[in-house]
Amino acid sequence: MRIGELAERAGTSTRTLRYYESQGLVCPRRSANGYRIYDEAELRVVHEIRALLAVGFGLDDIRPFVACLRAGNSSGDVCPDSVAVLRRKLAEVDDYLDRLGAVRHQLHDQLARAIAHREETCLRTRSRAD
Amino acid sequence: MRIGELAERAGTSTRTLRYYESQGLVCPRRSANGYRIYDEAELRVVHEIRALLAVGFGLDDIRPFVACLRAGNSSGDVCPDSVAVLRRKLAEVDDYLDRLGAVRHQLHDQLARAIAHREETCLRTRSRAD
DNA sequence: GGTTGCCTTGACGTTGGTGGCAAGGTTTAG
DNA sequence: CTAAACCTTGCCACCAACGTCAAGGCAACC
Numbered sequence: 174m175r176i177g178e179l180a181e182r183a184g185t186s187t188r189t190l191r192y193y194e195s196q197g198l199v200c201p202r203r204s205a206n207g208y209r210i211y212d213e214a215e216l217r218v219v220h221e222i223r224a225l226l227a228v229g230f231g232l233d234d235i236r237p238f239v240a241c242l243r244a245g246n247s248s249g250d251v252c253p254d255s256v257a258v259l260r261r262k263l264a265e266v267d268d269y270l271d272r273l274g275a276v277r278h279q280l281h282d283q284l285a286r287a288i289a290h291r292e293e294t295c296l297r298t299r300s301r302a303d
Numbered sequence: 304m305r306i307g308e309l310a311e312r313a314g315t316s317t318r319t320l321r322y323y324e325s326q327g328l329v330c331p332r333r334s335a336n337g338y339r340i341y342d343e344a345e346l347r348v349v350h351e352i353r354a355l356l357a358v359g360f361g362l363d364d365i366r367p368f369v370a371c372l373r374a375g376n377s378s379g380d381v382c383p384d385s386v387a388v389l390r391r392k393l394a395e396v397d398d399y400l401d402r403l404g405a406v407r408h409q410l411h412d413q414l415a416r417a418i419a420h421r422e423e424t425c426l427r428t429r430s431r432a433d
Numbered sequence: 434g435g436t437t438g439c440c441t442t443g444a445c446g447t448t449g450g451t452g453g454c455a456a457g458g459t460t461t462a463g
Numbered sequence: 464c465t466a467a468a469c470c471t472t473g474c475c476a477c478c479a480a481c482g483t484c485a486a487g488g489c490a491a492c493c
Contacts, residue, residue: 177439177440188480189481189482191441192480192481207441207489208440208489228406228409228410248417250413250416250420256414259417260414263407263410263411263414266407269403270404270407273399273400273403274400276396277396279358280358287385305470316451318453319450321471321472337458338459339470356450361449361450362449
């Protein structure tokens with residue numbers, strides 16, 4: 174399979190696939206004329222990459238998962254390095270959830286105060302108009 | 304007050320203040336030699352900018368708050384445009400919290416499955432070693 | 434042999450909020 | 464007089480994951 178077909182089957186672009194290759198995530202062999210040739214396993218690798226990217230991982234975080242798949246495992250999750258990344262990412266997400274909750278709280282209060290202030294001003298304006 | 308003093312008092316850099324000016328958020332007058340001259344009100348404006356940036360706003364979102372302060376209000380929050388931005392941002396944060404919660408859930412499951420798979424494999428390996 | 438459609442590499446653009454440097458003018462202190 | 468400490472404008476670098484364009488090679492079909 175050449176790059177165009179892989180891109181279509183993986184739901185991405187040829188540019189993206191070449192980028193992943195430049196980042197060492199996929200390593201296709203080349204045909205005599207220099208075209209990239211991919212096998213079915215690479216399709217699964219690209220799917221893994223896309224899935225993890227969608228969750229919010231960076232390409233660096235994804236590298237262990239790809240290595241795990243390429244080592245012959247049925248899932249990219251099961252190798253120690255992958256598990257370590259999963260743990261770290263879970264902790265990061267928990268941390269971010271906390272901070273975002275605090276921001277939500279602050280925004281909520283700020284909004285409530287602003288609205289209260291506006292209604293108060295509005296009432297004063299009306300009473301002056303009476 | 305000149306740019307260096309304002310930067311120090313606002314806890315930021317001169318580079319940043321010049322950037323805010325290029326974005327139309329602060330408009331200092333100039334002394335005879337071309338130096339930027341800021342008054343105390345600008346310090347409060349910069350504090351407002353920094354506070355909102357810290358919450359995750361972009362400079363575009365902040366513009367109404369600065370205009371509100373500059374219109375003579377004691378708080379940048381109380382003008383209609385500011386309230387609209389606060390509402391929108393609160394909705395965005397709520398939305399992001401939802402998605403991040405879903406991601407957390409998925410990560411948690413993925414991690415649990417990976418660990419279960421590893422323990423299972425480990426048991427099989429041990430039983431073979433017996 | 435010309436067109437079409439693949440493929441190649443290379444290089445620049447995007448987004449936001451700065452950091453850093455260059456090359457120069459100003460002011461103040463010693 | 465000069466050194467230090469300000470200030471000015473302007474431009475490049477950064478991070479990430481690509482998009483987009485350029486200039487060209489290769490393959491297949493009419």
